[in-house]
Amino acid sequence: MNDPTPARAVNCTQCGAPLKLHGGHRVRSLNCGFCGAVLDAKSEYAVVKQFTDLHRPQMPLELGMQGRIKGIEFTIIGVVQYRDSEGYPWLEYQIFSPTHGYHWLVFSDGHFVFSRRVREIVDVSLIQKTTFKAKGMTFKVYESYTASVYFVEGELTYVAEVGNRIAVTEGICPPYNFSRERSDTEEEFQFGEYLDANGVYRAFGVRKIPRPPRSVHACQPYVAKPASVSLSRMARWFAIPTILIAIGIMVFGGGSRLLDREFNLQQILDGTYSEEFTVSGKDSMMALKLSSNLSNAWSWYDISVVQGEQPVASLSKGISYYHGVEGGESWSEGSQSARAYFTLADPGTYRFYIEGTGGTGANSNQPQNRGVRFQLYEDVIVSRYFFILALIFLAASVWEPLSRYRFEARRWAPVLEDDDE
């Protein structure tokens, strides 16, 4: 009875180097990594071709390593390095399982994709971002390129020669990709699944795990942080009510007016009292609005709130407004009004004492003959804090969608840059 167990090692028939065998009987070629010889596995390893001056690339995984992918134990039996027309390199490891056959582990810029041949024949469009259906999914065309074989080592189920070219069109449906590969003689379709790189390294027993890749792979799935998703969802519920509250406060929270008085320049410069006003509530939030039609000048007001002869609060506010035309365009800076908020703890009758400076402007040493209008409101609700809160909720609600958008932009950036060039 035939024992189907294959030989486990041979010497290269070209250079004599020991070559381990890890694959099964469907291996077609054995490629010597020492001398570049291609040996025919079906003809007692006769030398088919030899490629010299090969540069062995750095590889994260080595031939003979074993690891579990999708629950199945695989052995790395061969490797092909490809480059595209711009010289961008990647590795394709041929992996073998006696029960599940020969497949590929593609390594590109720190990312891993598990890829296997499928027999489905699919009509693949060549136009970027158009879609096609395969494996019950809709794939979006990512890019088309030509891949050239640059380096080969180990066992393969076909004969790969340095310089061989294939035309590839790749579609994505993260975490999957679907590719059509065409050579001069045949066409094949590959179905790939993105794998977590750390998981692959651990599966194959790599101890010193490289840093995670910074780039986003074509079929890398976007994984939202659970906290971001929860925050965004929660913030969406609060953002609109907060905005409505802020608008409501802005419209209806202005309070009741207690004072509306104009003071002329001389009164301000000399210092003057306002008439009395009565505050009816306890711990009342007061809003004082100052406005003046100063032009290209500033002024500063020291204001005391007085009950009888006793000052109970003091504040200072400035108004500064400059404007002009430069290069045919008008500009302005500052404002002709200012606002201040303060609280008065007790109801009662009060006055303001106001004294001011400034008002001379840039082009004169005489103060402009402009007065200032004082408007005082009681029981004001300050809306700005609600607007700030609404902005925070809005920012939080779009945080996760923005993260997803930025991730997708990074996914497509490499191929859209190519188009621009």
Added chain:
Amino acid sequence: MSSPNISDTNCPSCGAATPPLLKHSKLAVCAYCNSTLFIEDAQVASAGEKSVLTEIPSILRLGQQFQVGNWIFEPVGRIRYEYGASEGYWDEWWVQLSTGSTKWISNDEGEYVIENEVDFDGEVPAYEQLEIGASIQLLGKDLRVTEINHATCIGIEGQLPEIVNPGDTHRYAHLEGQNSELVTTEYEEDAIFVFEGVWLDPFEIKVA
């Protein structure tokens, strides 16, 4: 799952009870003494040969139910073939579906195809006329010749719907079509058999 049509029988060589035999079984291998048994007219007779298959890693095994797509099946027999000049080997599993019908699943190092024989009266290209890569029309399909080879039986196990002996050879060709289709033509001395089926994804074959 099996519907025994033959009442409990015993191996004429060792006396062990044979498993329930399917209605279409013509051959069985005793699981205890590995004797090959002929089954005819509800009688079991010894073929006088022993068949031992070396165990190799496989998703499938006899007596276990599996599922792939909408098919639920149980392998009941196996033939191992060697192809070419000892280029390799594969297993042909005779499986019974949950519907009661039977099919063949072949497995060559992780490449799985499920097929059934087709009653075909039309013209089948002669083996000598076949060329790798040639386009052929058969069973109303556009097919491409992907393999031409000969196979030698190197062992059997379980029960089978045909008389196969270790050492028996036949020639065959694989013709691939669109959408995972495969047609196999088998050329024996006085007959040509046609099988049609589809490729299976081994990752989709699960224990049922």
